[in-house]
Amino acid sequence: MTPIISNRIEKTRAALAKNDLDGLMVSVQENRFYLSGFTGEDTQFDESAGVLIITPTRLVLATDSRYDLQAKSEAAGYEVVIYKKGLEQELPGIADSLGIRRMGFESARLSHKQYAAFAKALNTVSPPMELVPTENLIENLRKIKSDDEVARTVSALRLAEKAFVQVLDGLRPGLTEKQVAWSMEKAMREAGAQGLSFPVIVASGPNSALPHAIPTDRPLSTGEPILFDWGARLNEYCSDTTRTVVMGQPDDRFRKVFDTVVTARDKATAAIRAGASGMDVDRVARDYIHSSGFVDRFGHSLGHGTGLAVHESPRLSPIKDERLETGMIVTVEPGIYLPGWGGIRMENQVVVAEDGARVLNDPAPFDPILKI
Amino acid sequence: MTPIISNRIEKTRAALAKNDLDGLMVSVQENRFYLSGFTGEDTQFDESAGVLIITPTRLVLATDSRYDLQAKSEAAGYEVVIYKKGLEQELPGIADSLGIRRMGFESARLSHKQYAAFAKALNTVSPPMELVPTENLIENLRKIKSDDEVARTVSALRLAEKAFVQVLDGLRPGLTEKQVAWSMEKAMREAGAQGLSFPVIVASGPNSALPHAIPTDRPLSTGEPILFDWGARLNEYCSDTTRTVVMGQPDDRFRKVFDTVVTARDKATAAIRAGASGMDVDRVARDYIHSSGFVDRFGHSLGHGTGLAVHESPRLSPIKDERLETGMIVTVEPGIYLPGWGGIRMENQVVVAEDGARVLNDPAPFDPILKI
Incomplete structure (x- = not known):
């Protein structure tokens, strides 16, 4: 991981702490790249090359098998998790394994449909996990250029x-x-x-x-x-x-x-x-x-x-x-x-x-x- | 308006009736084109060239001033409404003027953030207006090609x-x-x-x-x-x-x-x-x-x-x-x-x-x- 990216992650973790979150799901393509170097592109509005999940101690890039090699070679420092049944079905397991109880998400990118599916899936885990909308957490970092x-x-x-x-x-x-x-x-x-x-x-x-x-x-x-x-x-x-x-x-x-x-x-x-x-x-x-x-x-x-x-x-x-x-x-x-x-x-x-x-x-x- | 488009609108209105809706907001770019001929493109995931609002009797294309001429020349049969302060602020007025009380929206395209802003804005009108998530209403029509x-x-x-x-x-x-x-x-x-x-x-x-x-x-x-x-x-x-x-x-x-x-x-x-x-x-x-x-x-x-x-x-x-x-x-x-x-x-x-x-x-x- 480059010092530039590790500095950005440090700032992201500070934003997590400030917002009382123990995880952030990053689904905006540019934000994913900014925080990991992963260049996977969302080819249609309803398609995704994956999400980052950032916690105070862990860095996960969850994606599907098409991006497996690319994710591993580009996103240094991230654990790559491949979902086979779609993120909606596997998110509860991933978030649970990371010990997340209050997970932020990017409300400008997540569709109402995805949100509803995630919220429903996360409700089934025990203790329940909370999804918290966030705005511009990473965009605010991106405003200032190095x-x-x-x-x-x-x-x-x-x-x-x-x-x-x-x-x-x-x-x-x-x-x-x-x-x-x-x-x-x-x-x-x-x-x-x-x-x-x-x-x-x-x-x-x-x-x-x-x-x-x-x-x-x-x-x-x-x-x-x-x-x-x-x-x-x-x-x-x-x-x-x-x-x-x-x-x-x-x-x-x-x-x-x-x-x-x-x-x-x-x-x-x-x-x-x-x-x-x-x-x-x-x-x-x-x-x-x-x-x-x-x-x-x-x-x-x-x-x-x-x-x-x-x-x-x-x-x-x-x-x-x-x-x-x-x-x-x-x-x-x-x-x-x-x-x-x-x-x-x-x-x-x-x-x-x-x-x-x-x-x-x-x-x-x-x-x-x-x-x- | 071509007979092909008018036939599609007829089917859309049948879907409205079936779902007990008195309006549908169409924000997926391909669906907008399919139902109106308007070729405006959403240039980023968080930008929109406008929405169609379809009711049992009215057809409205709401967009911003950049698309004014294009909307009027392409979307025959639609009333073109130009919003100046953004759709979020003007949607309640537009929907109210159309007499809509239960408005469907496309849950795969509307972000959680937009949904929250719309829901809040629509709550201020009296009687309150309900936003109802829909899935694949127009996509199901698009599956069968002429x-x-x-x-x-x-x-x-x-x-x-x-x-x-x-x-x-x-x-x-x-x-x-x-x-x-x-x-x-x-x-x-x-x-x-x-x-x-x-x-x-x-x-x-x-x-x-x-x-x-x-x-x-x-x-x-x-x-x-x-x-x-x-x-x-x-x-x-x-x-x-x-x-x-x-x-x-x-x-x-x-x-x-x-x-x-x-x-x-x-x-x-x-x-x-x-x-x-x-x-x-x-x-x-x-x-x-x-x-x-x-x-x-x-x-x-x-x-x-x-x-x-x-x-x-x-x-x-x-x-x-x-x-x-x-x-x-x-x-x-x-x-x-x-x-x-x-x-x-x-x-x-x-x-x-x-x-x-x-x-x-x-x-x-x-x-x-x-x-x-």
Whole structure:
């Protein structure tokens, strides 16, 4: 077991003690990896590659036979238990053998159906075992990134940025959004990405006014905004970037909107530091966009944490406040969306430090206007 | 709204009446699509593109602003309701406006955390509203495929089969499992697949003895089993096929194992018909493999349903029985796994008919021995 993982387990055990639990069942895929190194993936929402059961003195990874070898080779320090009849049937026996009487579970991941089955099964043991819902125990640890996690994020980001440069080189009017999105994906995968952080967004002209655009067969034209939102996963960590470009000469509006978005992003970034309120940082960008004449044209939150998942805590949100801390990685991604015309969003990833934010993206100046 | 969807809603409403419910909240992504045509995707386990709320007289699609336009253009016949503060806060108002007093929910998809939040919120309305867990209401409808669904599955399968032929053409010793898996993915995506049914498995030599192998950097060699398990998604439906090949002359064991697996598959296929027991069909393959001298070398289930999800009901399982019905699509995928040597699995998709099984795969004879 690496010192990093053993340190995380120590913190998890402290959280157990604080919550008066003598066991925690970890079923969120990213949390399993974070605490064990086991990379088994839940392939559908109703399928699971297993659970960790962490007690003050024991570490168990319970999984099925498909993951036997992988679990043993990846999860150093864990006893691997293979369930044959499904976890629901075997959990009481496992928990009992570990002497657990009050077991925490992750209420965001366990379905109502699984919970009911577990609760029923655990009721049959004597003395009865209690299932206690927990929220964000491990997610709260994951919010603060180690230097190694920051380095992995930067590697994923560099890979994604290089893919973008490569795709921009081949960008031509007439290519469709779908074709360009696929070129981005190919460039990332062939550069060694283990996967995408999320499906690539390429949205052009009026389509770029949809913050959640899905690439279509629309061909790209000159003079209109073309929005890219993409990320690579590398060594388990996610990058997430947005850039908006135009081929050839844009209209006057493009310049005005682009400059407003970039200034909003940079002002918000300058407001980030340990101790700052996420809601305040969001407000810096939002107020600037509104006061520049784009009232109600920035509908989504300013940013979110990234890490093993592409969307995680904390949020930079106008409605829910979270305090920023040193070591958090967040996106800063304001946008202005004008129905019928299009939208511009510019997104960086930054790491929070004592005295400010360090931008993780390539620092070279970015010119959105592509020569054709 | 298409007649196909309106027919499905009619059946859903019959299920509501039977379960004494005056509303059903549908949150499983595939079920949402099945009943509305809405293709919004849940991008993480803790994110949702929305829910359908179906009552005896009303059809509502509740989602957030990101999906507004998409919901309105795809979900014909549905009233689209946009929630701004999250579904948890707005569900009571929506359900109340629909006059719902006993609302079913899908207990396999709703997390314990969401359930607790919904239950609490609904308790505040007067008269109080009851949340009732349901299981498989829509999944049971999805088990039986229409001709259109069978045709979509066959299209996905043909696309995936062509990609395989293309990749076999370029197969050479020295290529790694990862490289070949990526070639398979590229070939499917470039032929128009909207995605993969699941990550491509390419496993060679001893790695093929792992039923759940993940492609590695191991280079392929002549004379050893090379197992491919792959599927394409096209028009929302999934294909799923396994083929095992060898480059050049195999050892004697390959021929014996291969023939045993193919015979087991064909015997099991011949046992399929409406009314047959899934467990009996599984036993036909399992008994043949055991009696051929490979006791305990076939550890997983014989097959599973496919459709909008690649794993769905029914299962052909040695431990849980399900009755087969006309129109079900199932995989038939026996395998023999010999640790240290490798494994051979051969998988077809078939549709169940009154008097037998119709194999959906390309009927051309398959020769596993590739010339080099």
